[in-house]
Every structure is written in C-alpha cells, then in structure tokens.
Amino acid sequence: MTGEVAEYHYLWDGSEEGWVVLRTKALLGTIFNTNTRMALLIEDNAVYVRVIEQMRTHGCPFLDSIP
Numbered sequence: 001m002t003g004e005v006a007e008y009h010y011l012w013d014g015s016e017e018g019w020v021v022l023r024t025k026a027l028l029g030t031i032f033n034t035n036t037r038m039a040l041l042i043e044d045n046a047v048y049v050r051v052i053e054q055m056r057t058h059g060c061p062f063l064d065s066i067p
C-alpha cells in the first residue's frame with residue numbers, strides 16, 4: 001500500500017466509524033460517512049480506485065442507498 005492510500009486508513013481500520021461505499025452508476029461508488037452525512041472526494045482517480053479496493057478488502061459496507 002502506498003503512502004497516498006495509507007493516509008486514508010481511517011476509512012477501513014475502525015478509527016473513524018460510519019464509513020461506507022454507496023454504490024452508484026458512476027465509477028466504483030461514493031465514499032460516504034453515515035454518521036456525519038458527508039461524502040469524501042478523492043481527486044486522484046488512481047488513489048480513489050486503490051482506496052475503494054482497500055475498503056472492500058477490509059470488509060467495509062457497500063450500500064445501495066443512504067441508511
């Protein structure tokens with residue numbers, strides 16, 4: 001894992017609760033926090049793809065809608 005991806009560790013390591021991926025028709029989905037109701041934008045597409053992969057690998061929820 002590169003340093004650019006490692007800085008997003010809080011999305012999958014449990015140190016911040018509520019992070020999920022909302023499935024969308026665009027790209028791989030939207031990284032969203034169900035507690036704060038805020039989305040996370042990662043401008044670098046390559047980093048975004050790797051972060052989504054890490055979230056999937058670590059068992060983060062992938063949802064079809066906002067709970």
